[in-house]
Amino acid sequence: SQELEQSPQSLIVQEGKNLTINCTSSKTLYGLYWYKQKYGEGLIFLMMLQKGGEEKSHEKITAKLDEKKQQSSLHITASQPSHAGIYLCGAEDSGGYQKVTFGTGTKLQVIP
Amino acid sequence: SQTIHQWPATLVQPVGSPLSLECTVEGTSNPNLYWYRQAAGRGLQLLFYSVGIGQISSEVPQNLSASRPQDRQFILSSKKLLLSDSGFYLCAWGVGLGGGTEAFFGQGTRLTVV
Numbered sequence: 001s002q003e004l005e006q007s008p009q010s011l012i013v014q015e016g017k018n019l020t021i022n023c024t025s026s027k028t029l030y031g032l033y034w035y036k037q038k039y040g041e042g043l044i045f046l047m048m049l050q051k052g053g054e055e056k057s058h059e060k061i062t063a064k065l066d067e068k069k070q071q072s073s074l075h076i077t078a079s080q081p082s083h084a085g086i087y088l089c090g091a092e093d094s095g096g097y098q099k100v101t102f103g104t105g106t107k108l109q110v111i112p
Numbered sequence: 113s114q115t116i117h118q119w120p121a122t123l124v125q126p127v128g129s130p131l132s133l134e135c136t137v138e139g140t141s142n143p144n145l146y147w148y149r150q151a152a153g154r155g156l157q158l159l160f161y162s163v164g165i166g167q168i169s170s171e172v173p174q175n176l177s178a179s180r181p182q183d184r185q186f187i188l189s190s191k192k193l194l195l196s197d198s199g200f201y202l203c204a205w206g207v208g209l210g211g212g213t214e215a216f217f218g219q220g221t222r223l224t225v226v
Contacts, residue, residue, distance in 0.1 A: 006155075033215075042118075042202060042217040043156075088156060090215075100206075100215055102148075104155035 003027075004091055004103035012109045013079050021074045021106045023089030029069045031092030033100060038085045046074075046087075076108075084110045115139060118203045118218030125225055131176075131190040133221050135203030138184065143205040145186040146215065147178055150200040162186060198225045 003026040013019050023032070031050050035043040047056045049065035049072060056063050060083075062075045076083055086107050090100040118135045125131060137143050147159040158171045160178035168178050175194050179187045186203060200222050206215040 040222060042219040099158065099161055101158055102156035
């Protein structure tokens with residue numbers, strides 16, 4: 001099954017600073033998802049990447065998938081307290097049933 | 113638009129008691145349905161997924177079971193809860209086979225087994 005490693009496990013940044021979260025897979029990624037979770041709540045979809053070298057941006061968040069489709073990064077520019085939460089990368093299983101397995105998550109705190 | 117309902121939001125149950133968590137989806141037909149668990153300090157673990165009524169696949173052997181009595185209803189159950197069943201349970205749905213479409217999540221149920 002898909003193994004996803006996320007780094008760092010936790011991150012504390014000062015408001016206004018940039019940050020990057022990484023997600024590495026043991027296998028080729030067929031679909032890579034980034035979700036954000038506020039503590040104790042459901043997951044909010046951020047972005048989905050499928051093609052090697054693909055890059056997507058939404059507001060101040062940019063996600064990239066490397067050419068080999070085994071690593072993705074999530075970059076936040078000029079972080080704000082509203083960015084705080086747990087960021088999870090998820091990968092679609094090659095089995096074709098849209099079975100998404102997730103990494104262990106990165107806990108982000110933004111200090112005003 | 114599609115919505116997903118999950119309840120209850122929080123639950124405290126004694127060890128050995130039964131469990132039933134319900135999830136329903138509106139605004140779509142024949143969704144793929146999923147149950148995930150997020151234990152403290154751990155990532156999101158896929159427990160069960162279903163591609164149709166009565167079709168359940170289990171990802172991890174455990175004390176839990178799942179059922180799909182209707183197209184848009186997914187139930188997570190246990191006959192006797194263990195302390196290790198505590199965690200945050202999330203129901204999700206998605207459409208289609210593969211293809212990279214996103215999954216939509218419910219708000220979750222925080223289960224504490226005491």
